[in-house]
Amino acid sequence: MKKIITLLLTVVLAASTLFVTGCGEKSDAENKTFKVGIIQLVEHPSLDTIRESLIAGLEAEGFKEGENLEIDYQNGQNDMGTMKNIAQKFVGDEVDVIVAIATPAAQAALSETTDIPIVFAAITDPISAELVASNDEPGGNVTGTSDYIAVDKIMGLAEEITPDFRTIGALYNTGEANSVSVIEDLKAYAEEKGLKVVTSTVTNTSEVQQAAQKLADKCDIVFSPIDNTIASSMQVATDVFNKSKTPFYVSADSMVKDGGLATYGIDYTVLGNETGKMIAEVLNGADTATMAVKTMSDLQVYVNQTTADALGLEIPQDIIDGGANIL
Ligand code: TRP
Numbered sequence: 001m002k003k004i005i006t007l008l009l010t011v012v013l014a015a016s017t018l019f020v021t022g023c024g025e026k027s028d029a030e031n032k033t034f035k036v037g038i039i040q041l042v043e044h045p046s047l048d049t050i051r052e053s054l055i056a057g058l059e060a061e062g063f064k065e066g067e068n069l070e071i072d073y074q075n076g077q078n079d080m081g082t083m084k085n086i087a088q089k090f091v092g093d094e095v096d097v098i099v100a101i102a103t104p105a106a107q108a109a110l111s112e113t114t115d116i117p118i119v120f121a122a123i124t125d126p127i128s129a130e131l132v133a134s135n136d137e138p139g140g141n142v143t144g145t146s147d148y149i150a151v152d153k154i155m156g157l158a159e160e161i162t163p164d165f166r167t168i169g170a171l172y173n174t175g176e177a178n179s180v181s182v183i184e185d186l187k188a189y190a191e192e193k194g195l196k197v198v199t200s201t202v203t204n205t206s207e208v209q210q211a212a213q214k215l216a217d218k219c220d221i222v223f224s225p226i227d228n229t230i231a232s233s234m235q236v237a238t239d240v241f242n243k244s245k246t247p248f249y250v251s252a253d254s255m256v257k258d259g260g261l262a263t264y265g266i267d268y269t270v271l272g273n274e275t276g277k278m279i280a281e282v283l284n285g286a287d288t289a290t291m292a293v294k295t296m297s298d299l300q301v302y303v304n305q306t307t308a309d310a311l312g313l314e315i316p317q318d319i320i321d322g323g324a325n326i327l
Pocket of ligand 1 (some may be wrong): 043046047101102103122123124125147178223225227228231252254263268
């Protein structure tokens with residue numbers, strides 16, 4: 001009898017130990033704190049919006065900072081070396097995901113790891129930036145969102161607001177793959193329409209004023225792609241173009257808010273939220289190699305009324321009635 005009781009006790013004990021460990025493991029997984037490292041190229045309004053809304057997107061999926069999420073946010077200071085160092089630090093810290101905001105940040109992250117998943121945000125052209133082989137099947141440790149825009153739609157808007165332009169000035173940073181790709185599209189558009197493109201390029205923000213001045217005197221309109229350097233110097237650029245009464249078309253809502261005349265672009269809050277969702281999927285175990293790059297399909301018109309007034313331009317009623325965002 002004693003033996004049987006001992007045996008029973010042993011079985012019960014063993015079972016309860018199993019039960020307890022089982023539970024313990026489960027709650028360990030539930031209590032895991034995920035580490036996310038964010039590299040943001042530089043702080044300008046659009047990239048800040050993207051970062052804030054991707055964190056909100058993560059939260060909507062149940063990943064909350066201070067609860068089950070640790071976020072290490074680092075500003076890349078617009079410098080490749082700095083961004084590579086940040087990426088190396090994230091690799092050393094064994095973060096679960098690296099989030100890269102803007103093209104050069106994603107390029108820096110990928111140069112430091114092909115193992116840790118990278119989710120990028122707002123990459124205009126992930127293929128020409130050599131981040132993915134294809135948007136549908138990225139095939140590696142990288143995926144994310146794209147803010148690809150159709151240049152012909154922005155030029156269509158320009159035709160409506162300021163018809164009959166012949167010469168388009170292109171102001172951008174040649175070091176940004178995201179800009180170079182859009183300017184190629186612009187040149188193709190211009191060739192088809194028999195228009196002329198005059199380029200004036202910069203390598204950093206200190207060159208923007210002079211480069212803008214060069215275009216102000218000889219172009220009917222000026223265009224900037226989704227260029228981080230120009231987005232960081234909108235005040236300088238718009239001062240030049242408003243003085244010369246040159247309509248300055250841009251590529252992002254923030255660039256319109258900061259003085260550009262108009263654009264036909266995406267909503268970066270939506271893009272940020274979508275990026276947050278993708279990061280959550282990766283934290284939940286999804287494989288970046290099979291997660292298609294997400295492109296935003298909802299484009300809207302943004303117009304800066306103050307700039308239109310400064311240029312003495314009337315925004316066509318059609319555009320206003322069509323639901324343009326007047327900033
Ligand atoms: N698309 C840019 C890139 O690929 C990043 C970006 C997002 C941006 N929003 C912007 C640049 C607004 C200029 C303005 O690097």
